Amino acid sequence: MSLITRALQGNLTRKNALQTLTRCGYSSHAKFAEHRPIEKIRNIGISAHIDSGKTTLTERILFYTGRIAEMHEVRGKDNVGATMDSMELERQRGITIQSAATYTMWKDTNVNIIDTPGHVDFTVEVERALRVLDGAVLVLCAVGGVQSQTLTVNRQMKRYNVPCLAFINKLDRLGSNPYRVLSQMRSKMNHNAAFIQLPIGVESNCKGLVDLVREQAIYFEGENGMDVRLDEIPQDMRVESQERRQELIEHLSNADETFGEFFLEEKPFSEADLRAALRRTCINRTFTPVLVGTALKNKGVQPLLDAVIDYLPNPGEVENLGFIEREGKDPEKIVLNPARDGKDPFVGLAFKLEAGRFGQLTYLRCYQGVLRKGDNIFNARTNKKVRIARLVRLHSSQMEDVNEVYAGDIFALFGVDCASGDTFTTNPKNNLAMESIFVPEPVVSMAIKPNNTKDRDNFSKAIARFTKEDPTFHFFFDNDVKETLVSGMGELHLEIYAQRMEREYGCPVTLGKPKVAFRETLVGPCEFDYLHKKQSGGSGQYARIIGVMEPLPPNQNTLLEFVDETVGTNVPKQFVPGVEKGYREMAERGMLSGHRLSGIKFRLQDGGHHIVDSSELAFMLAAHGAIKEVFQNGNWQILEPIMMVEVTAPEEFQGAVMGHLSKRHGIITGTEGTEGWFTVYAEVPLNDMFGYAGELRSSTQGKGEFTMEYSRYSPCLPDVQDQIVRQYQETQGASQPDKKKKKN
Numbered sequence: 001m002s003l004i005t006r007a008l009q010g011n012l013t014r015k016n017a018l019q020t021l022t023r024c025g026y027s028s029h030a031k032f033a034e035h036r037p038i039e040k041i042r043n044i045g046i047s048a049h050i051d052s053g054k055t056t057l058t059e060r061i062l063f064y065t066g067r068i069a070e071m072h073e074v075r076g077k078d079n080v081g082a083t084m085d086s087m088e089l090e091r092q093r094g095i096t097i098q099s100a101a102t103y104t105m106w107k108d109t110n111v112n113i114i115d116t117p118g119h120v121d122f123t124v125e126v127e128r129a130l131r132v133l134d135g136a137v138l139v140l141c142a143v144g145g146v147q148s149q150t151l152t153v154n155r156q157m158k159r160y161n162v163p164c165l166a167f168i169n170k171l172d173r174l175g176s177n178p179y180r181v182l183s184q185m186r187s188k189m190n191h192n193a194a195f196i197q198l199p200i201g202v203e204s205n206c207k208g209l210v211d212l213v214r215e216q217a218i219y220f221e222g223e224n225g226m227d228v229r230l231d232e233i234p235q236d237m238r239v240e241s242q243e244r245r246q247e248l249i250e251h252l253s254n255a256d257e258t259f260g261e262f263f264l265e266e267k268p269f270s271e272a273d274l275r276a277a278l279r280r281t282c283i284n285r286t287f288t289p290v291l292v293g294t295a296l297k298n299k300g301v302q303p304l305l306d307a308v309i310d311y312l313p314n315p316g317e318v319e320n321l322g323f324i325e326r327e328g329k330d331p332e333k334i335v336l337n338p339a340r341d342g343k344d345p346f347v348g349l350a351f352k353l354e355a356g357r358f359g360q361l362t363y364l365r366c367y368q369g370v371l372r373k374g375d376n377i378f379n380a381r382t383n384k385k386v387r388i389a390r391l392v393r394l395h396s397s398q399m400e401d402v403n404e405v406y407a408g409d410i411f412a413l414f415g416v417d418c419a420s421g422d423t424f425t426t427n428p429k430n431n432l433a434m435e436s437i438f439v440p441e442p443v444v445s446m447a448i449k450p451n452n453t454k455d456r457d458n459f460s461k462a463i464a465r466f467t468k469e470d471p472t473f474h475f476f477f478d479n480d481v482k483e484t485l486v487s488g489m490g491e492l493h494l495e496i497y498a499q500r501m502e503r504e505y506g507c508p509v510t511l512g513k514p515k516v517a518f519r520e521t522l523v524g525p526c527e528f529d530y531l532h533k534k535q536s537g538g539s540g541q542y543a544r545i546i547g548v549m550e551p552l553p554p555n556q557n558t559l560l561e562f563v564d565e566t567v568g569t570n571v572p573k574q575f576v577p578g579v580e581k582g583y584r585e586m587a588e589r590g591m592l593s594g595h596r597l598s599g600i601k602f603r604l605q606d607g608g609h610h611i612v613d614s615s616e617l618a619f620m621l622a623a624h625g626a627i628k629e630v631f632q633n634g635n636w637q638i639l640e641p642i643m644m645v646e647v648t649a650p651e652e653f654q655g656a657v658m659g660h661l662s663k664r665h666g667i668i669t670g671t672e673g674t675e676g677w678f679t680v681y682a683e684v685p686l687n688d689m690f691g692y693a694g695e696l697r698s699s700t701q702g703k704g705e706f707t708m709e710y711s712r713y714s715p716c717l718p719d720v721q722d723q724i725v726r727q728y729q730e731t732q733g734a735s736q737p738d739k740k741k742k743k744n
Helices: 003-008 014-023 029-033 054-064 088-093 120-132 148-159 178-188 235-255 257-264 271-283 301-311 453-469 491-505 573-587 616-633 651-663 692-699 718-731 737-742
Strands: 041-048 100-106 109-115 135-141 164-169 193-195 197-200 208-211 216-221 227-231 288-292 321-324 332-335 347-356 359-368 370-372 376-379 385-387 391-395 398-402 404-406 410-414 423-425 432-434 444-450 474-478 483-488 509-516 519-522 526-534 541-551 560-564 600-608 636-650 667-674 677-685 705-715
Touching: 041 054, 041 120, 041 148, 041 301, 054 100, 054 109, 054 135, 054 301, 100 301, 100 391, 109 301, 120 148, 120 347, 135 148, 135 178, 135 301, 148 705, 164 178, 164 301, 178 193, 178 288, 193 235, 197 235, 197 288, 235 257, 235 271, 257 271, 271 288, 271 301, 288 301, 347 432, 347 453, 391 404, 423 432, 444 453, 444 491, 453 474, 453 491, 483 491, 483 509, 491 509, 519 541, 526 616, 541 616, 560 573, 573 600, 573 616, 636 651, 636 718, 651 667, 651 677, 651 692, 677 705, 692 705
Parallel strands: 041 109, 041 135, 135 164, 164 288, 193 288, 560 600
Antiparallel strands: 100 109, 197 208, 208 216, 216 227, 321 332, 321 432, 347 359, 347 423, 359 410, 370 404, 376 385, 376 423, 391 398, 391 410, 444 483, 444 509, 474 483, 519 636, 526 541, 541 600, 636 677, 636 705, 667 677
């Protein structure tokens, strides 16, 4: 066996392997990562709730695979910080803000890894990472278990059909209980899950693992747990190991027909049969293998890497679809060819934009074909041609140039003008596009202004960059209150961007009190019959529209609908778009509180026109007048965003926590307690959640923590509605006093 083969298969020590590869002319991973067969590639993401240990786990993976020479901690005393937390803010706060990509080698397989944030405020980073990955590692805390963001990540994996392994981390923490976490995975996440490893001791007694597939004990010895030693299962764990292995076999039998036959007919099966069944069920998302370990104490990381290669799919085992647009027809679905032979035209998806030192950096995933330096590619949305001057692969914030990329690779380009979710192809004529990335709507708005008027240029540059990079970060100017507003996924999200403006652009800013994205809607149907007539010299304006505006069902209360029910030529068809345009323009700003209209259906039933004086503009103005008429005659109410809140704190503070949530108009939907801690689930209006973090910390001696995510829109309380309307009327100079009688 050659030295290179031994190094690649992990048979040499890490140091010797690196020396061997260097001696043989392989100066970096990039050299031998380019021409892997598709079976030797894995694209994985590491996702979890806040503080479950994602970045620490990624750091250990990079160390054991020889990608970095030494490990650093997320909140380490050496102030270096983890490799994947390349932003200064991430290192100071000890949190991940942006997803970071890297690639490494393990046992002759090229593993592309994306480390994602845990905070719900940065959920779009997880969303776009999962969109382009073939598999994921769902990290769970052995103490916290399945938490709110774990459920969000689980939903995102389901949306993009991403197979996953579960890794129960932090076995060394006081109160760790992996068995409780497994039962929560089954009850809360509906996963058909079972252990494929058991811990040999937990908390300070954590010695190693039992591998239920191989039926051996694994110990991690030497400096930083680099030496993996296999041994017999300890005597006191043999009965439990047999029981848990039988449980694993039963769960697999329910999920896999081939393996089920072995079980039902009581046929003997080999370790290879068991591994094959685990791989099939994991790829089909019918079973979730559960691994255990502690990344911080260097236990369980190497077996997790083995499991990634053994059980998660390679890019050729995942079906990726493209859509060909045809005029007047539904888009035609085609399955993209993942073969790395370069015979099919290149197809890639831009999933992330970032402003780097050399201009805009665009992260892409290649789904079909091959892309070489000097090739021309076309943006399927804009049809613009781009020449590829430089191709790079990413290792956190470092870049390594490559000459070509193949199907299944994750890479980046410079100087490409595009948006997140754009498809690129070498053949512009086939109108091929891939499904874009789901972007959640922002729920919090804040007023923002630079502290110094001289910084306006830098402020504009920062805003332009951040809104392009992050589709959940919105920026707009409110003409009525003469304020510049930014919207995002939460207070932390906006606070981070404010700090980045100061650090990266030298532009300190002030954030005002957050404004909530309220909506206005109708309570019941309201008919309208509006005539718009204006006569001046020459041709005038004439348009009449008749119809009904009515509320949509509660589950559609964030939508707006327009339906043309006219029969005949009273409203000529060429003027109907003008009515819809007028309706949608007016819906941008309601008259009750100045917020957008939603949950309303506009049914245009009849009308009238003039042979000379009617125009699209006249019908648009008629729609404006009709909505004002409905506002005067209809019954309106304000909707507010309701958040799903999860609070965890010690049991002695349960009464205080529930009292505070009730005071904030929260509805408790469930509670659970375990080993001195309790978790309460509630639905609380977002408008009542500001300042809650400080209140929770002060009432639980700093031990309580909470997470929240958007749930739905719901009618707000009458006194809240009165207050919102009153504030709006004051800002309008109380110029329309007759509105008071119109509110619900």
